Amino acid sequence: MSDTLNAPLPRQVADAYVDDLIALDPITGTYLGVAASSALLPDFSPAGQEALADLARRTLARLDEAEKQPGAESDAERRCGRLLRERLSAELAVHEARESLRAVSNIHSPVHSVREVFTLTPTETDEDWTAVAARLRAVPAALEGYRASLALGLEQGLYAGPRPTETFIGQLAEWSQGAGWFAEFAAAGPESLRTELDEAAAAANGAVAALRDWMAEVYAPAIQGAPDPVGAERYARWVRYFTGADLDLDEAYAYGWAEYHRLLAEMRAEAEKVLPGARTPWVALKHLAEHGTAVEGVEEVRTWLQGLMDEAVEALDGTHFELAERVKRVESRIAPPGGAAAPYYTGPSEDFSRPGRTWLPTMGRTRFPVYDLVSTWYHEGVPGHHLQIAQWAHVADQLSRYQATVGGVSANAEGWALYAERLMDELGFLKDAEQRLGYLDAQMLRAVRVIVDIGMHLELEIPADSSFHPGERWTPELAQEFFAMHSGLTADFVESELTRYLSMPGQAIGYKLGERAWLQGREAARARHGASFDAKAWHMAALSQGSLGLDDLVAELSAI
Secondary structure: OHHHOOOOOHHHHHHHHHHHHHHHHHHHHHOOOOOOOOOOOOOOOHHHHHHHHHHHHHHHHHHHHHHOOOOOOHHHHHHHHHHHHHHHHHHHHHHHOOOHOOOOOOOHHHHHHHHHHHHOOOOOOHHHHHHHHHHHHHHHHHHHHHHHHHHHHHHHHOOOHHHHHHHHHHHHHHHHOOOOOOHHHHHHOHHHHHHHHHHHHHHHHHHHHHHHHHHHHHHHHHOOOOOOOOOOHHHHHHHHHHOOOOOOHHHHHHHHHHHHHHHHHHHHHHHHHOOOOOOOHHHHHHHHHHHHOOOEHHHHHHHHHHHHHHHHHHEEOOEEEEHHHHOOOEEEEEEOOOOOOOOEEEOOOOOOOOOOEEEEEEOOOOOEEEEOOHHHHHHHHOOHHHHHHHHHHHHHOOHHHHHHHOOOOHHHHHHHHHHHHHHHHHHOOOOOOOHHHHHHHHHHHHHHHHHHHHHHOOOOEEEOOOOOOOOEEOOHHHHHHHHHHHHOHHHHHHHHHHHHHOOOOOOHHHHHHHHHHHHHHHHHHHHHHHHHHHHHHHHHHOOOOOOOOOHHHHHHHHOO
């Protein structure tokens, strides 16, 4: 009887998993603010990947027992247990399909993770920089483990796409140019550690250069002729991983087209206000890029974006949200050069000693049109990613550490952030036709993502009533052409986006489909409560539930 009473419940199993995961993956530890992780990097070799899979299997076995215990049927335990089981099962499916043996991307690979984690590693004290030096010394082994995984993939006929590979090689070349990115980072360290930091950075840069050469001389030639699209079986597996659901992809594809037509009509109406007589909305957007409101200067745009988020916090707190003081803190940063073109967000450490941060890649620009920044920062910052991720961290003690951190589902988070853009439009925060056309263009981007991501990976037919290559089957080349025709983004950005979709199949559809789930949940709750529906209370309760996959999201939101 005492054994039963002491047996862990699902939330305890989930939190034990986080502890064990950090031991294997110190990059995750740094994101969570674990100081002991700062000197370490993961093992990206096949053995390291198998260790992660073994941990997932052991945890699922423990969860089987935990769900039989008295108390496991409570809402809190049930919700956590379902998330843990779904996430680990999805991760194992990806592992068992040996996807880690061909993990090449322009935005999400072990090398990207290694590089980005240095921007989050503490650098306040000499002790911090001593850990940085140790982490720099760990880079060669980490990258060698990654190369070993790719080499095994070649042996087994598991190839990454040629297009992401070519882009990745270009990124490695940029990061290793001259003294290299790691040397630039280490240059900010104290003089007392100068020799140690410089030597460690040089070794790290040498490892990047060696990987660059191997990718260019061995890997790229070996995969020539391999397809970039992943096909139906792999795509379905990745959709489950990124959305937490087994989606009806034909229905999702049709929904993408329906949203495309709805948004196109709205964009045409808004474009007429910006540039009367404009042939297409994107002609009006090009006009805004050249002649619209803009911020001049890199530091100036960082300050402007910080002000935008600060204003949003002040306006929304107490009216549409109820924000804790530590949740209100969010920083605007400029992204390190050499990465993908899209802005991104990194969450706070668990104790909030490191705040949530938004990151703007400048791509060499010094002039920044406002029309495409306002809704983007509502997405990345407030009330988008920051309010959700920071609120999870704030209520982690009421959830589980797992739900608030590593158990995140991409489509849930991206769906919330896209919902946040729409919410700000509903609340009147988009103050003129410039900002509203930019918002609609951002919405159109997400609808086009659904169309081209599903279309090109499954090689679906373009509808016969389309004005764009009717009846033909999608290819990456057609996807890029369609994207460029229906976007205010630069050609470089469009290129970066399509490469991203090819290397992260299924992730891009989660924005629009996740937003739909959030809207369906809100409308069901509104219908249930009628005139007594309290949007502020609903928002806070929804954000305090922690992560959920799309299989569960609508039902849980409807019940609030």
